Amino acid sequence: MIYADQAATSFPKPPEVVEAVCEVLRRVPGSPGRSGHRGALAASRVVFEAREELAQFFSLEDESRFVFTSGATEGLNLVIQGVLRPGDVALASAVEHNSVARPLEALCRQGRIRVHYVPCNREGFLDLRALKEMVKTFSPRLICLSHVSNVLGTIQPLEEIVPLKGEALILIDAAQSVGHIDIDLSQLAIDFLAFSGHKGLFSPGGIGALYLRPGVEEILRPLKFGGTGSRSESLEQPDFLPDRFESGTPNLPGIAGLAAGARVVRQIGLKNISSHERLLAETFIELIKKNPKICIYGPKDRTKATGIISVNIEGLPPSEVARRLDREFGVMVRPGLHCAPLAHKTLDTLPQGTVRFSFNYFNRLSEVERAAQALLEIAS
Amino acid sequence: MKLLLTFASIHYVLKAEKLLKTRGIPTEMVPVPKEISSDCGMALVMAEEDFKKVKDVLTGNVSPEGVYPWVKT
Numbered sequence: 460m461i462y463a464d465q466a467a468t469s470f471p472k473p474p475e476v477v478e479a480v481c482e483v484l485r486r487v488p489g490s491p492g493r494s495g496h497r498g499a500l501a502a503s504r505v506v507f508e509a510r511e512e513l514a515q516f517f518s519l520e521d522e523s524r525f526v527f528t529s530g531a532t533e534g535l536n537l538v539i540q541g542v543l544r545p546g547d548v549a550l551a552s553a554v555e556h557n558s559v560a561r562p563l564e565a566l567c568r569q570g571r572i573r574v575h576y577v578p579c580n581r582e583g584f585l586d587l588r589a590l591k592e593m594v595k596t597f598s599p600r601l602i603c604l605s606h607v608s609n610v611l612g613t614i615q616p617l618e619e620i621v622p623l624k625g626e627a628l629i630l631i632d633a634a635q636s637v638g639h640i641d642i643d644l645s646q647l648a649i650d651f652l653a654f655s656g657h658k659g660l661f662s663p664g665g666i667g668a669l670y671l672r673p674g675v676e677e678i679l680r681p682l683k684f685g686g687t688g689s690r691s692e693s694l695e696q697p698d699f700l701p702d703r704f705e706s707g708t709p710n711l712p713g714i715a716g717l718a719a720g721a722r723v724v725r726q727i728g729l730k731n732i733s734s735h736e737r738l739l740a741e742t743f744i745e746l747i748k749k750n751p752k753i754c755i756y757g758p759k760d761r762t763k764a765t766g767i768i769s770v771n772i773e774g775l776p777p778s779e780v781a782r783r784l785d786r787e788f789g790v791m792v793r794p795g796l797h798c799a800p801l802a803h804k805t806l807d808t809l810p811q812g813t814v815r816f817s818f819n820y821f822n823r824l825s826e827v828e829r830a831a832q833a834l835l836e837i838a839s
Numbered sequence: 840m841k842l843l844l845t846f847a848s849i850h851y852v853l854k855a856e857k858l859l860k861t862r863g864i865p866t867e868m869v870p871v872p873k874e875i876s877s878d879c880g881m882a883l884v885m886a887e888e889d890f891k892k893v894k895d896v897l898t899g900n901v902s903p904e905g906v907y908p909w910v911k912t
């Protein structure tokens with residue numbers, strides 16, 4: 460069995476993560492911030508230390524800039540629905556995931572905002588000249604960008620893109636980049652960064668976080684209002700971080716797992732992770748490109764991509780290729796549109812999409828070679 | 840005498856506790872007395888003579904919501 464669907468969710472989960480999740484379930488009685496007893500306090504410490512871990516992970520001092528969410532999708536929705544006002548314009552790249560495109564389009568349909576998509580080339584890279592022009596023409600309130608395309612693995616050069624934002628706020632969808640490539644938030648003027656734990660940070664699903672640049676919380680409306688354990692005498696939502704955006708009892712085992720996973724990533728080192736993933740992708744491509752019936756998408760220069768590779772076999776639908784990979788070879792991949800129809804429009808792979816292989820640090824070279832062999836056999 | 844410091848939420852109590860601990864300033868975490876707030880939060884208690892040092896450590900990092908004389912009941 461070969462798991463090559465790491466971009467959907469990572470597997471296996473490291474023992475440190477499993478242990479951290481179980482430890483909370485076994486030993487922590489109480490809800491964080493909801494009582495004064497020692498159990499509740501222990502729960503609050505789990506959350507506090509997890510936030511500290513995130514600050515360290517992204518090279519920041521202030522842990523209160525991170526708000527826990529149920530995943531990238533919630534963080535993206537919180538920002539998109541929380542900062543855009545009637546009449547605003549938003550820009551998004553032409554390879555966005557539906558977790559960005561759908562909330563934007565929903566606001567458009569209600570007649571509240573307008574959205575324009577910044578073109579990307581066939582390798583998935585944002586057209587920087589077009590971005591510059593569109594920022595000038597539309598004076599957008601918000602720019603949304605996937606840091607790494609979930610279809611192609613393409614890494615957008617944030618250090619070149621972020622300075623082009625002008626007066627706009629920039630929201631980075633880091634679902635596919637966190638835990639794969641280094642993100643130093645002390646060096647980048649990013650306003651919001653949303654991510655999930657279950658992909659690159661090896662946590663269970665249903666937990667993630669949103670980073671907010673100092674000051675932006677004042678213009679962000681919460682998505683949810685409710686109990687926070689703080690200021691309970693007031694019927695008004697707290698105005699301070701992180702409580703303002705964390706209503707409801709949090710996913711404590713998830714938070715513990717997320718922090719443990721981030722620690723694992725720091726221990727392995729992002730340099731080691733990136734270079735292993737690149738080796739896997741390069742090996743895979745080297746093997747499959749022998750067959751001209753296999754079309755490979757994404758950056759030719761794999762130093763600019765992660766372990767995600769989309770392919771198609773001439774004359775075979777992606778769903779059929781994926782089915783045969785699973786049934787006959789035990790190789791698990793994801794066919795179709797990968798929740799990113801915009802990306803497939805850019806690639807001209809609508810309506811069938813592609814077959815996506817995605818490898819991570821825990822995949823061995825031999826697995827990648829066997830996966831390539833399986834694809835070659837199906838293509839022959 | 841001792842002083843009791845309250846904070847906006849448990850996050851800031853823990854943050855203040857950590858900062859003070861790393862500077863070697865002794866504190867004790869106690870439930871917020873019901874005369875101060877009906878919220879079931881926590882507060883930090885410390886010696887009055889440490890208060891100037893405490894302020895120096897917390898300024899720019901965490902601001903207490905309230906400072907009260909602490910009479911142990």
Ligand SMILES: Cc1ncc(COP(=O)(O)O)c(C=O)c1O
Pocket residue numbers: 466467529530531532533556558605607608609632634635655657665798
């Ligand atoms: C680029 C991108 N954005 C957002 C998401 C949504 O993540 P989640 O489903 O964990 O909220 C995903 C994963 O499916 C993704 O690949």
